[in-house]
Amino acid sequence: MSLFDLSAKNYSEFADTQEAYIFGLFSDKGIPEDFKKAHPNLSEQITLALDNGEFKAKTNQTIVLYTPKCTTAKRYIVVGLGESKKYTSDMLRQAAASGAKQILNLKIGRFAIEFMGEDELGVEDAQALAEGLVMGSYQFLNYKKSEDEYAGIESAIVLSKSDISRALAYGMSISAGVVLARDLGNHPSNVATPTFLADTAESIAKTGGMKVTIYNREDFEKLGLGGIQGVAQGSDVPPKFIILEYSGGGKGAKTLGLVGKGLTFDSGGISIKPSAGMDEMKFDMLGGAAVLGIMSIVAKIKPKLNIIAVVPSTENMNGGEAYKPGDILTAYNGKTIEILNTDAEGRLILADGLAYISQNFELDGLVNFATLTGAVVVALGHRYSGMMTNDQDFGNQLIAYGEKSQDRVWQMPLDDEYAEDIKSKIADVKNTGNAREAGTIAAGAFLREFVKEGTPWCHVDIAGSGWLKKGRSYLPEGPTGAGVRLIMELIKDWA
Ligand code: BES
Ligand code: ZN
Ligand code: ZN
Numbered sequence: 165m166s167l168f169d170l171s172a173k174n175y176s177e178f179a180d181t182q183e184a185y186i187f188g189l190f191s192d193k194g195i196p197e198d199f200k201k202a203h204p205n206l207s208e209q210i211t212l213a214l215d216n217g218e219f220k221a222k223t224n225q226t227i228v229l230y231t232p233k234c235t236t237a238k239r240y241i242v243v244g245l246g247e248s249k250k251y252t253s254d255m256l257r258q259a260a261a262s263g264a265k266q267i268l269n270l271k272i273g274r275f276a277i278e279f280m281g282e283d284e285l286g287v288e289d290a291q292a293l294a295e296g297l298v299m300g301s302y303q304f305l306n307y308k309k310s311e312d313e314y315a316g317i318e319s320a321i322v323l324s325k326s327d328i329s330r331a332l333a334y335g336m337s338i339s340a341g342v343v344l345a346r347d348l349g350n351h352p353s354n355v356a357t358p359t360f361l362a363d364t365a366e367s368i369a370k371t372g373g374m375k376v377t378i379y380n381r382e383d384f385e386k387l388g389l390g391g392i393q394g395v396a397q398g399s400d401v402p403p404k405f406i407i408l409e410y411s412g413g414g415k416g417a418k419t420l421g422l423v424g425k426g427l428t429f430d431s432g433g434i435s436i437k438p439s440a441g442m443d444e445m446k447f448d449m450l451g452g453a454a455v456l457g458i459m460s461i462v463a464k465i466k467p468k469l470n471i472i473a474v475v476p477s478t479e480n481m482n483g484g485e486a487y488k489p490g491d492i493l494t495a496y497n498g499k500t501i502e503i504l505n506t507d508a509e510g511r512l513i514l515a516d517g518l519a520y521i522s523q524n525f526e527l528d529g530l531v532n533f534a535t536l537t538g539a540v541v542v543a544l545g546h547r548y549s550g551m552m553t554n555d556q557d558f559g560n561q562l563i564a565y566g567e568k569s570q571d572r573v574w575q576m577p578l579d580d581e582y583a584e585d586i587k588s589k590i591a592d593v594k595n596t597g598n599a600r601e602a603g604t605i606a607a608g609a610f611l612r613e614f615v616k617e618g619t620p621w622c623h624v625d626i627a628g629s630g631w632l633k634k635g636r637s638y639l640p641e642g643p644t645g646a647g648v649r650l651i652m653e654l655i656k657d658w659a
Pocket of ligand 1: 430505507508527535538539595627
């Protein structure tokens, strides 16, 4: 999806007639006096809708009104903001998404938006508003012939008393990263191949002045990347081990490490998955997509810190050389892994990614994203990501960034004793825990074995939060872009 123009205007500068005017209303505040004066007929209509109870200005509620006597727009979309007492900027993110959805329904190109009446729109409010408009109007139509002339949203003007241009632009930059992550997820696995992800990384590196290194199948053996090498054996599609290095920090700047699971299709391998829903396993690269989405924002906004990103990328298939249950692989840090289920492949490619990044770079913090376990969907559903850490202070930071961005993480325990669940009789570790026992944590305990001692690390399992069966508010059906807004909060704080 391509983005539209978003600009800010002061009320006094705004006179032109719009195709639509979005107006936000709190459920417990009534219509602001200024608005009543400026739009008496419209206010009367809104009052009628409120009085007969059809419209309560609740979150995600909208009505469309037409009034011949108003000249500022052809139609008015009134959007519920929810209760002002419980106000958070996420309410604006949600309301903007509801408004944007109406705009798409009505096939409108240009519109204006007024959310807080004469009240000041803060910096975080404006950022959330921009994010809500883009994320809420997200569509992925790359493979569908257009049936009409409607080209989507062209431009929007946000009316405000305060100067919010920079906050809007920042919100747009973040949204562009979310859109990239969603698009990468939506492309089918015959398009979004490991090579496609590597090409995306290369173009991000070019824009952002980053160093990019891509390792191929031939390099895995000599580098000792035995995890990805083993998983990739069953697929003829070339695997890639992608590394991006961004050095935006001066002396004393922090360095962040990011690793994302870029499994472009997970058939389960020899431990094959059932066919129902197997198409959804094209989403198994959403961890890698989030990391590339983040790096694309970094390339644009150039924050003052250093970031290393690693995306191990391959398919998990059933070709003649496919790895098998009982095989033993040796990961980058030398630890041996007994394979008991070839469908627990994500942790194997991440093992190499985590060991590689933590041994070759001095990191102040390391976060990995992965659609790693079905068990996390059972535990948390599609709302929170599951988070595990080896450093509670770092974990607490991530929880706070999650609350701030509303790209939320919920911590699960990772006490040392969970290491017992992944002990192998024949190798250092095995790639599964005990059947039906804390599968998400067993995966976390496995990953911890590959992070260099002393590196503060968080593992974020996005198998639930990363994609939705049914969209809600600014999150669409399909890939959500989970992880992108979360890490952008960390970057804002660390830079
Ligand atoms: N990619 C899957 C996890 C997944 C499941 C993501 C559902 C999204 C939705 C992962 O590779 C996997 O298959 N995990 C297994 C691990 C098991 C064999 C220990 C699982 O969760 O069943
Ligand atoms: Zn799997
Ligand atoms: Zn997988």
